Amino acid sequence: MxxxxxxxxxxxxxxNKPAYYFxxxxxxxxxxxxxxxxxxxxxxxxxxxxxxxxxxxxxxxxxxxxxxxxxxxxxxxxxxxxxxxxxxxxxxxxxxxxxxxxxxxxxxxxxxxxxxxxxxxxxxxxxxxxxxxxxxxxxxxxxxxxxxxxxxxxxxxxxxxxxxxxxxEEDQTAVILYTSGTTGKPKGAMLTHKNLYSNAKDVSDYLHMSEDDRVITTLPMFHVFCLTVALNAPLMNGATILIDPKFSPKEIFRIAKKFEPTVFAGVPTMYNFLLQYQDGNPEDLQSLRLCISGGAAMPVALLQVFEKKFNVMVSEGYGLSEASPVTCFNPLDKPRKAGSIGQSILNVENKVVNELGEEVPVGEVGELIVRGPNVMMGYYKQPEETAATIHDGWLYTGDLARMDEEGYFYIVDRKKDLILVGGYNVYPREVEEVLYNHEDVVEVAVLGVPDPNLGEAVRSYVVSKNPKLTEDQLLIYCAEHLAKYKVPSSIEFLDELPKNTTGKILRRALKNQVIQTK
Structure with a gap:
C-alpha cells in the first residue's frame, strides 16, 4: 500500500464525504x-x-x-x-x-x-x-x-x-525534501513510498484519527511536519482537512467557529500568537480534542497557560525530515509530560547513545538516534553525507537528548548549530555564505538568539573593511538572497571575531557574550 x-x-x-474545505x-x-x-x-x-x-x-x-x-x-x-x-x-x-x-x-x-x-x-x-x-x-x-x-x-x-x-514499489523514492546541510547548501532527503505511508499510518493510528476528525491544516504543506501530520495522516482514515492558505490567529478562530475542528497542529510560535490574540474566544476552540505541537521545543509555561485558557491538551512530538518525520509523540492514553517529546511511536525505535554509538543509562544525555520504516533512503546524490548520517540502519539526528525511566524523551540541546525560527530550520553556514559574498564583508559569524515570538532569531556578527557599511544595507542584501525567515533580525559590527588558536571562529564565545549582556 x-x-x-x-x-x-x-x-x-x-x-461523498468532504476530503477538504478550502x-x-x-x-x-x-x-x-x-x-x-x-x-x-x-x-x-x-x-x-x-x-x-x-x-x-x-x-x-x-x-x-x-x-x-x-x-x-x-x-x-x-x-x-x-x-x-x-x-x-x-x-x-x-x-x-x-x-x-x-x-x-x-x-x-x-x-x-x-x-x-x-x-x-x-x-x-x-x-x-x-x-x-x-x-x-x-x-x-x-x-x-x-x-x-x-x-x-x-x-x-x-x-x-x-x-x-x-x-x-515500496522502496521507490516518492518525495525528496530539501533540508539545509552542513555545507550551507540544502541536501535532499529521499523518502520512499514505504517511509511516507508507514509514518502517516503510524501517526494516524497513534493519534486515533478517524473519519469524524476535522483537522486544521495551516502548517505549510511543503514542510514535512504538515505533509505527514496534517495532510496525509488525516486523509489516511477519511478525516476532513480544513486548508488554511496562511496562518493568522483571526482566521484560525474563524475556521474553528465555522467548522468545529477536532485537531490542530502547529509550531510553538502559532500557539503563542493564538494565546496573545485579544479577540480569541476560548469557546471557539471547544470542539478540539487534541492540539499537536512540533518543529521546536514548546516552553512549558506557554503550554500550561494555553491548555488552561482553551481547555485542550497539547501533545508535543518530535521529528525530522530524514524520518518522514515523526519518531516520538506524547501518548494520548498515558500521562502527558510537559517538556517531553513523548515516547517512541508505533514501529519506530528511539535511543540515546554516546559518541561510540553505545546506549547510555536512563537520565544521561547523549545523541538521539532513530530506527524504523520511516527512516530515509539517504541524501540525493550525496553518498558521503548519507554514510555520515545513517549507521547500521540507525539515523543519527544530531540532537542531544535524555530518556527517563518511563521511556519519555527530552531534547536537551542541539548538537549542530541549527537555529529554529518559528519552527523553520536555519543553518548559520547558509546565512554566512550569503554575507561572505558581499564585497565589504571580511568575516562573519551567525548564531541563534532567544526571541519571545519566534523561539529564536538569527543574529549576525560582521567584520567589515568598509567603515561606512550599515546594518540596513546588509539586511537588504540578505533579503535579496535568503528567504524572509533566514534574514538576520540584527547585525552587529565588530573589529574582530573571537577565535581559537587554530583560527576557528568561536560561536560559543559570541553566544556567551549575548547571555552576559542580557
Whole structure:
C-alpha cells in the first residue's frame, strides 16, 4: 500500500464525504481522487514518466494536494519547495534535484519568466490559477511566448479518469525534501513510498484519527511536519482537512467557529500568537480534542497557560525530515509530560547513545538516534553525507537528548548549530555564505538568539573593511538572497571575531557574550 493508493481506496469507501474545505468550499473524496487521476494522466501526456522529478512550488491549496498525489500516482518523485524562497534558492533545488516539471502559482509567473533559461532541465512549468492571480498571465499569447508554460486547470480538464498508473514499489523514492546541510547548501532527503505511508499510518493510528476528525491544516504543506501530520495522516482514515492558505490567529478562530475542528497542529510560535490574540474566544476552540505541537521545543509555561485558557491538551512530538518525520509523540492514553517529546511511536525505535554509538543509562544525555520504516533512503546524490548520517540502519539526528525511566524523551540541546525560527530550520553556514559574498564583508559569524515570538532569531556578527557599511544595507542584501525567515533580525559590527588558536571562529564565545549582556 502507498499514499495515493490509500487515497483511492478511501474514495471508494466514502466518496461523498468532504476530503477538504478550502476558502469555505468543499471537495469530496471522489472529486479529489478524480482530480488526482486526471492530473496524473495530464502529466503523462506531457511526457512525464515514472521516476521523473516534479517540483511543487506551492503554498497550502488544493493544487498542492492534487499535485502531490497526482505525481505520486504517475510514479514520479515530488520535490516540495517553499514558494517564498528567493530565485537563487529555488533555482539551486530545482537544478540539483534534476526536476523535469515545475508546478507553481500564477502569482509567480514573472519569476518563471526570469528563471526559465536558468533551468534548462525543466521541460514544463504548470501554472495554477488563483483568485489573486491575473488571468491574462495565462492567455494564449503568453503561452505561445513561453511554450513551456501549461495551465494546471487545463491539464486536469484534459485528463482521463480511466488512467491506470504504473505499479509502485515500496522502496521507490516518492518525495525528496530539501533540508539545509552542513555545507550551507540544502541536501535532499529521499523518502520512499514505504517511509511516507508507514509514518502517516503510524501517526494516524497513534493519534486515533478517524473519519469524524476535522483537522486544521495551516502548517505549510511543503514542510514535512504538515505533509505527514496534517495532510496525509488525516486523509489516511477519511478525516476532513480544513486548508488554511496562511496562518493568522483571526482566521484560525474563524475556521474553528465555522467548522468545529477536532485537531490542530502547529509550531510553538502559532500557539503563542493564538494565546496573545485579544479577540480569541476560548469557546471557539471547544470542539478540539487534541492540539499537536512540533518543529521546536514548546516552553512549558506557554503550554500550561494555553491548555488552561482553551481547555485542550497539547501533545508535543518530535521529528525530522530524514524520518518522514515523526519518531516520538506524547501518548494520548498515558500521562502527558510537559517538556517531553513523548515516547517512541508505533514501529519506530528511539535511543540515546554516546559518541561510540553505545546506549547510555536512563537520565544521561547523549545523541538521539532513530530506527524504523520511516527512516530515509539517504541524501540525493550525496553518498558521503548519507554514510555520515545513517549507521547500521540507525539515523543519527544530531540532537542531544535524555530518556527517563518511563521511556519519555527530552531534547536537551542541539548538537549542530541549527537555529529554529518559528519552527523553520536555519543553518548559520547558509546565512554566512550569503554575507561572505558581499564585497565589504571580511568575516562573519551567525548564531541563534532567544526571541519571545519566534523561539529564536538569527543574529549576525560582521567584520567589515568598509567603515561606512550599515546594518540596513546588509539586511537588504540578505533579503535579496535568503528567504524572509533566514534574514538576520540584527547585525552587529565588530573589529574582530573571537577565535581559537587554530583560527576557528568561536560561536560559543559570541553566544556567551549575548547571555552576559542580557
Amino acid at each position: 502507498n499514499l495515493t493508493q490509500q487515497l483511492h481506496e478511501t474514495a471508494k469507501k466514502m466518496g 476558502m469555505d468550499q468543499s471537495s469530496t473524496y471522489a472529486e479529489l481522487d478524480g482530480a488526482v487521476t486526471k492530473f496524473a494522466d495530464g502529466l503523462s501526456k506531457l511526457g512525464v514518466k515514472k521516476g521523473d522529478h516534479v517540483a511543487l512550488v506551492l503554498g497550502n491549496s488544493p493544487h498542492f494536494v492534487i499535485g502531490l498525489h497526482g505525481a505520486l500516482r504517475l510514479g514520479a518523485t515530488v520535490i516540495p519547495i517553499n514558494p517564498i524562497y528567493t530565485p537563487d534558492e529555488i533555482g539551486y533545488i530545482v537544478n540539483n534535484a534534476d526536476v523535469k516539471a515545475v508546478v507553481t502559482l500564477d502569482l509567480l509567473v514573472p519569476l518563471v519568466e526570469k528563471m526559465h533559461k536558468a533551468l534548462p532541465k525543466v521541460e514544463h512549468f504548470i501554472i495554477c490559477e488563483t483568485p489573486q492571480g491575473q488571468a491574462s498571465e495565462l492567455d494564449s499569447a503568453s503561452l505561445s511566448v513561453y511554450p513551456k508554460m501549461k495551465s494546471f486547470t487545463q491539464l486536469v480538464a484534459s485528463g482521463d479518469l480511466g488512467f491506470q498508473g504504473p505499479e509502485l
